Amino acid sequence: MEVKKGLYLKAALAALALFIISVSVGYYVEAQNYSALETKLADIEDSTQTALLVNLFMQTHNASSMCSALETELSDVERETYSVYTQLEQNKGMNILTNYDSLRKKYFLMNMRFYLTLRAYKQSCGDPTLQPILFFYNSQNECPECAAQGKVLDSLRQRCSNYRVYAFPNDVEQISMIKTFKAYYHVATAPSLVVNDETLTGIQGEPQVMARAPCVQTT
């Protein structure tokens, strides 16, 4: 009985070729997503730098007339950063070949800078209505409650024009600044919210959040 070694070799090579093509296609698809996010993040980075500079200018020149310009800039950037957060979190689980860790780290650091700029703006421009909310969720471990909390915050952001949400992973140890935030606000589990400097542990509904942070209804 003839053993068709050549045929097996051809099949093995074809299988290898198809596997390589398949990985390449997968990598290409992921690279496209990655590159789109990277571009978005670069744009946000520019806007954040601008906001930081405007804030610095205001502080050094005591130019409160620029408050409204800074507020507009910060609002635009917040919308963008929140959409990047959603995409980053979705891509994290779905991507197989691309490591998003560096992009995520970059994003979270920028988000923190942005959050602190907003706090500084709130102080220097004396805007009492603006409500920055910190949202800590589980990124590595399964957390359906965090997803549900995210939907509550999505809804609140649409209803209340003065809400600004900043999301940070509770279970990522590599970013030391997140640890600092968590320690400062006594955050241990996810989901947790920090509203008006008060830490709320566990999932919170819209009424609980609105009770602590007055809502300016979106017109």
Next chain:
Amino acid sequence: MSLEISAGKPRPIVTALVVVAIAAIIFFSISRIGYFWVMLAPNLVLLLVTLVMLFAFFEKKPEKKMAPKDYPRLTVILPVHNAQETIEKAIERVRNSDYPYGIEVIAVDDASTDSSPQILAKLKGVKVLTMKKNVGKAAALNAGAKLAKGEVIAFVDADSYVEKTAFKHAVEAILEDDEIGAATCFIRVADANKSILRKVQEIEYYTGFGFAALASHLLDAIFVTPGPTTVFRKTAFEKIHGFDEHNITEDLEMAWRLRRHGFGIAYSPDSIVYTEVPDTIKALYRQRLRWYRGKLFNVRKYSDMLFNKKYGNFGLFMLPGSFSAEFAGIVLSFSFVYLLFRQAAWLASYLASSLAVGTLSLDLSGFALVGTSAIAMGAVIVIPWIFALYLSYGMAGRKFGLRQVPQLFLFLFFYGTVVSFFYCASFIKEVNRSDYKWK
């Protein structure tokens, strides 16, 4: 048939340990390296097996010899056990066959309790052998073969319907070479539009008894002489002493024994036979339990043939390839079901949390099972399989297009998973040495 085969003393503790160990390995792998890679590995096995078949399919086919001047005499044997619904049609199809000589038809009534004996008594030109007690299919076939006068014997199930030229082409395939002991046919699903389950099985039969059978033939590695219809050279059948009467898959065992005795098995794609298939999941489960347990039993019996060069592509590729593909199916099914359960648990918890705080969003964008890159990678890997399916449909003279998409979807995601679980059940029963009741 009420034949009962006892496999030995049951061993539930061993079985439980084996099941827990396998499940633990799969779940541990998923949690460590991710379900995508766990699912990719069996897909690569399936890819390799499919590609070997595809390359074999396109190997230069041996030139068909001229039709023989003289055809041998043919005896057709039908085992009958409670086949009142189908036996008349099955015999009528045999008698309408286009064959140079008159066909000797022997029906072996294996102690039917329905109206099969009365139906057989009415049919002219059919020799009826009546067994006093139910002896099982293999014994009934052997008893019929003892009476056969033909140099070639065809065994036809009582629920299978041969096309006009099926025997002629199968006999021509046997006459191609003196070493060929049997010729198998292109078995298809009868009345495929009768139920969804039949429609889905139609794909399986097209690929298994069409494309895969031809590819196996070209590798000289056919590993089953299908029960619905197979034609044997009588001398070969007698030399190996007929069917094993204590084997639940006598057709599989027969093929392996023919190979062990050095006989080849041919495939005749023009010999078309339609067979009845299960219409319910329960009936399908019983059928597959028999097939898969028989396969597992026979692989132990013929373990020396596995990876044995002496048996050529059959020992080196077909036996290990077939088992690897089935094992791959099990891993895929387990992973798929694990994924479904995990996502269902996630969704339930998400909905409960959302309802608890009174904000329910139906935007489930974070709920996707797989990402676009995984879909793109999977799409590349299934190309050869889709191509094999296209070739199978072509062999059956059927068009393969968008209309087959729902059927294909059911086959891949429902039928494939269900059948793999049947295979798991068979494996568990074999490990446990559960008795086999052949009803």
